[in-house]
Amino acid sequence: MSIAKYKERFDREGYLLIENFFDDESMDQLDKIIRDHYGRNPDFSHDDEFLEKAKTEVVPWFPQQEGVQDFDSIENDKRLHELSDAILGPGWKSQYCMVMFSKQGTAGQAWHQDCPPDDARRHNLNRLVYTRDITDELGGQTVVVPGSDKRGLLPCGDPAGEFDGQVVLRPKKGTLVLLHGHTWHRVLPIRGRYRFSTNFRAAPQGTPDNITDVCVYRNMRYRFSTSSVVEDRTV
Ligand SMILES: O=C(O)CCC(=O)C(=O)O
Numbered sequence: 677m678s679i680a681k682y683k684e685r686f687d688r689e690g691y692l693l694i695e696n697f698f699d700d701e702s703m704d705q706l707d708k709i710i711r712d713h714y715g716r717n718p719d720f721s722h723d724d725e726f727l728e729k730a731k732t733e734v735v736p737w738f739p740q741q742e743g744v745q746d747f748d749s750i751e752n753d754k755r756l757h758e759l760s761d762a763i764l765g766p767g768w769k770s771q772y773c774m775v776m777f778s779k780q781g782t783a784g785q786a787w788h789q790d791c792p793p794d795d796a797r798r799h800n801l802n803r804l805v806y807t808r809d810i811t812d813e814l815g816g817q818t819v820v821v822p823g824s825d826k827r828g829l830l831p832c833g834d835p836a837g838e839f840d841g842q843v844v845l846r847p848k849k850g851t852l853v854l855l856h857g858h859t860w861h862r863v864l865p866i867r868g869r870y871r872f873s874t875n876f877r878a879a880p881q882g883t884p885d886n887i888t889d890v891c892v893y894r895n896m897r898y899r900f901s902t903s904s905v906v907e908d909r910t911v
């Protein structure tokens with residue numbers, strides 16, 4: 677499919693899934709680096725209040741911030757740049773690379789928007805890379821509501837409820853998922869031993885660096901930098 681068609685689809689749906697975007701060899705290499713890292717550091721870094729309220733159990737890792745260079749070749753991939761150019765427009769920038777790891781038996785991630793949709797032009801773009809297959813047996817499928825990036829605020833309600841028209845994504849090894857930060861999305865509970873994805877976040881020109889500091893859940897707005905609930909949405 678041409679870049680123009682991908683952009684058209686992204687603008688309509690608020691996400692894109694492209695299989696076989698990255699080759700097996702580079703996926704195997706990254707997969708091992710990630711497994712080795714979490715083998716040594718398997719603990720959650722969020723506090724208990726967040727884990728309880730957000731129904732979100734992920735352990736983030738920012739490898740590039742620790743000087744690990746193995747993720748740079750994905751970040752610098754020419755085709756990824758071309759797609760990002762088309763979707764984000766001139767002057768977009770890379771924010772950071774974040775691996776998100778979840779253990780067996782954990783909740784995955786509740787419905788959320790990565791940043792508040794108060795200003796439609798202000799948002800992040802998730803550029804998600806999967807180094808191994810996400811299957812129904814393993815769990816951890818990513819669920820999205822197509823076009824919800826244009827529907828404003830994620831409605832209050834059940835953090836793990838269902839939406840009409842939701843689509844369950846089962847990315848395979850080498851799949852690239854581009855996901856608008858305002859698109860309503862979640863990750864289903866983890867049934868297999870573990871599940872992870874690697875997110876090369878980017879944003880349009882002029883986006884504040886801390887755009888993803890406040891995340892919108894169905895029951896609250898949460899600020900990561902201060903570990904605090906900034907709006908209770910249950911009342
Ligand atoms: O890991 C995924 O599939 C989605 C994670 C997510 O919510 C995000 O990257 O903002």
Ligand SMILES: [Fe+2]
Pocket residue numbers: 788789790861
């Ligand atoms: Fe997200």
